[in-house]
Amino acid sequence: MYLDTYTCVLCILQEKETMPHLFLRCNFSKACWSTSSRPPFRIFNSIKDKLNVPFYMEIIILMARSIWSVRNDWTFQQCPPSVQSCKRKFMEKMNTVCLHRAKSSLALAMMECLYGYSFIAVFRRTLR
Numbered sequence: 001m002y003l004d005t006y007t008c009v010l011c012i013l014q015e016k017e018t019m020p021h022l023f024l025r026c027n028f029s030k031a032c033w034s035t036s037s038r039p040p041f042r043i044f045n046s047i048k049d050k051l052n053v054p055f056y057m058e059i060i061i062l063m064a065r066s067i068w069s070v071r072n073d074w075t076f077q078q079c080p081p082s083v084q085s086c087k088r089k090f091m092e093k094m095n096t097v098c099l100h101r102a103k104s105s106l107a108l109a110m111m112e113c114l115y116g117y118s119f120i121a122v123f124r125r126t127l128r
């Protein structure tokens with residue numbers, strides 16, 4: 001497939017849009033991962049260590065998918081990229097996974113990770 005340009009469309013670095021750049025090194029993706037200075041693969045270890053949850057890989061995959069989706073929205077539909085739209089897409093996908101794909105034993109922990117303990121406390125109270 002031939003494209004007019006292979007330059008990253010999400011930042012001003014004029015870097016070739018490779019997978020490592022798009023998902024890890026791009027300033028836009030770093031903002032989406034909420035990091036600015038960590039070396040690329042340390043981002044994943046940091047997510048794994050800080051969250052300490054068994055579904056950290058789902059978080060990584062869904063954030064990468066959200067970055068890809070924002071990139072495609074900009075490339076094909078001229079929807080300006082924003083960190084907020086990327087995080088919104090991530091939350092929507094995580095919600096879908098929690099509600100329809102996750103084992104029930106993990107779904108509550110995933111919701112807690114997404115919304116924090118206070119949301120889960122309210123959610124648990126409503127179930128009683």
Ligand SMILES: [Zn+2]
Pocket residue numbers: 008009010011012013015021022025026027028
């Ligand atoms: Zn970039």
